[in-house]
Amino acid sequence: MSARLTLSLDAMGGDRAPEMVLKGIQIARKRHPQAHFLLFGDEAALGPSLKRERDLAAVCEVRHTDGVVGNDEKPSQALRRGRDSSLWQAIQAVKSGEAAGVVSAGNTGAFMAMAKLALRTLPGIDRPAIAALMPTLRGDCVMLDLGANAECDADNLVQFAIMGEVFGRTVLGLSNPTIGLLNIGTEDQKGTDTLRQASALLRDSTLPIRFQGFVEGDDIGKGTVDIVVTDGFTGNVALKAIEGTSKLYTSFIRGAFESSILSRIGYFLARPSLNKVRVRTDPRRYNGAMFLGLNGIAVKSHGGTDALGFANAVGVAVDLVTHGFNDTIKGEFMKVQRASGLDLKGLERAANG
């Protein structure tokens, strides 16, 4: 049996918390028997369930907190007033070393702001990025940043590429993951100055990555590269455009099957195969956005998810911890700096001059 792994959970974050969180742990504890959970939240709300369900209680420890960060609270508000919140306290458990990672389905902006303040970024990384897996024609790909940084410079994009590469190698187990920079064309002259500059930096042979150049929006679904790197504005719009299109197709196809008796029979016959598609593209399967680049593992679950989705987000945190993602990142950035004899800002100046 592997060594015990402790995660701290924000039990009060998410539309259906804390019930959804508790049910999520019931699923997660079977998948990850080595996991133990520090549950931050209202003891009065959590206690009765834990008394009833002894299997659950055996892997959980409740830490009472009074406050909850609201979904509409601005990050700055949450930082000022949220020190007694379940979210802040759950993050503190990672900072203190009690927990190896934190999972919350609460307010994304507040979670990122608090995690940045408490955990700080890893050496060599200026800004953390949000990353997630996406379905493609060739397995899954990873896209980052999905919204932590609305505006990014070339250095940020290079750092995201290195983090994405390490993720592909350590967590996904790819031996040589390919990286693409999201743009509006694949030719060298396409896009913004920042993208052209980042592309020049990524082509630098001292970086230990396999950069394929620019990719376009449809390359995400095609699975052209393993890691899609972009700024947080573009990544967030692309992610949500993809989610919207998935819902559109699901709705059109459901409508088609319900539109006649023959179609209903057809659906009944094809159901086992169609269920595989449903499972393959289930948003819960892809739940668990990673805050990469922090001194500690932090995973954001979708606020509207259910127990299964939350359990998947817990699984993402377990994966990041188990595969030593952060230690590898630190090593990679030291290698980059040794190989180039420069820090990344220096690399940029070298590329420009």
Next chain:
Amino acid sequence: MSARLTLSLDAMGGDRAPEMVLKGIQIARKRHPQAHFLLFGDEAALGPSLKRERDLAAVCEVRHTDGVVGNDEKPSQALRRGRDSSLWQAIQAVKSGEAAGVVSAGNTGAFMAMAKLALRTLPGIDRPAIAALMPTLRGDCVMLDLGANAECDADNLVQFAIMGEVFGRTVLGLSNPTIGLLNIGTEDQKGTDTLRQASALLRDSTLPIRFQGFVEGDDIGKGTVDIVVTDGFTGNVALKAIEGTSKLYTSFIRGAFESSILSRIGYFLARPSLNKVRVRTDPRRYNGAMFLGLNGIAVKSHGGTDALGFANAVGVAVDLVTHGFNDTIKGEFMKVQRASGLDLKGLERAANG
């Protein structure tokens, strides 16, 4: 019978030109009996077909051109060397007034650069935008810009909003189209300075539009607003991410139906209903991206489309001409300037100060 309407066509643009163009005209001439076509291209390639098909010859006039703009040519190259090309000559026919609009399935960048140079922008508009219809849960929406301008300022976005509104009103026949500005959240403080500035300008009551505020990527598929306004970088990535997702779903579902005998029977029974989805989301149905804001109608067909897709792009040009899109735009911008007593640059200063 309505008055004759002449369009100029770049007969040499597109992967399967000129055959695809000629077959597209065969479809388009039945849908639009008032249309007449000036065909710019190689007479030797076009002549035999027209001699064989007299119905086609009756609505076409061939104008021989020697040159063709290649798909890989940079816009600047095409502008320098492409004056004898079918694309440039087809655009000139709009400039001279011989044709009311031009359609090409050729090189997008070259088409836009040539159209801008030859036709110039309409009064009040600094930059043209590329717009297209997209499927949503509530009918179609229009999104612009889809790639003409990788970087936009707040004025550009306001101008796109007004053009989108006029398109919704005149061509789509909506009495009061709603406008949304694509962002990574709906709260006022979200996104970039440019977006916040554009939002402030669009809320200005002197603008004759119904601005709904910020929308997110998934609002495109939901059909939250009739007109989605964005810069060309974000719009292009979103458009292609949506296309990629459509292909992913189509492929997954086709795979499901082919995966067992029962699924194949299921598909057979549900086929009439599923075909409606296929028709509803057929990329050819949405073929025909409009260059809005120029002194003349210009429509870009997808390069890889077939005759049906090209006929749809011709239909888009016919619609823009028939509904007097450009005259309405001119009137709208004069109204805006009269109402505000300012030009848009002035409006921006007023909003900031």
